[in-house]
Amino acid sequence: MQNQYILAAMGSNRPGVVADVTGSIYKAGCNIENSFMTLMGVHFTLMIHVIAEDEDKADRLNRNLESLEQKEDLKVHIFPMESDEIEISRARKDQPRYEIRVRGQDKAGIVYRTSKLLASRGINILKLSTKVDRSKHLQQPIFTMRIGIEVPKNVDGHSLRMDLESLAEDTQETFTLTRKRD
Known part of the structure; x- marks a missing residue:
């Protein structure tokens, strides 16, 4: 076996x-x-x-x-x-998959607030990576995050985008949501 x-x-x-x-x-x-x-x-x-x-x-x-x-x-x-x-x-492979990208100034709480939003909608995180660029040529550190997610079919895509836009506005970060093609 x-x-x-x-x-x-x-x-x-x-x-x-x-x-x-x-x-x-x-x-x-x-x-x-x-x-x-x-x-x-x-x-x-x-x-x-x-x-x-x-x-x-x-x-x-x-x-x-x-x-x-x-x-x-x-x-x-x-x-x-x-x-x-x-x-x-194996059964979850047919759920729609997306990638969220976040970029902006490095601030505490971005990963938590984003993952909390996704959890509240029943969205599963498949991959998550973050990085802070502290290069000397930058005035402030730049935070980037990539999240691979699978979205249950009952989640309304428009309201998810609106929630992400609201979070982006509140955190003053740039959020993008892209559908992944398998």
Whole structure:
């Protein structure tokens, strides 16, 4: 029986850390379905969706990751995905998807207020990334955020746009909403 996991890892960044983690997955006979890797300050972070075709490979994956964690400055957590979670994920693929982009002066609360608005409408966030540009040539730091969302069919697109425009006006940020084509 196929087992699926979400693997989360974080540690000090260094050359070879991606190879070490993905090598542990490969040597266990497992496959990477989806992944996201980035630096947060000086720390390496990653999230990987891993598929193990059987229990033996899943056990090897756990042993490999435990060994890696003991040898390196790395924290690894592995979360099993339940079969009903996988089915729910597949069933939601037909919901409309959009991207929200936000740009403006860096101010506290933009991520919270935007995510709270989306949650109040029953909108699921699929991806979220933020960045603050503090380049010396800028008078003030510039904040950017990209959010991938799936919108339930019962959410009125016009009222969602109006809510985002109201939030943009209130926060004095620029918000754009774009439909994603699959």
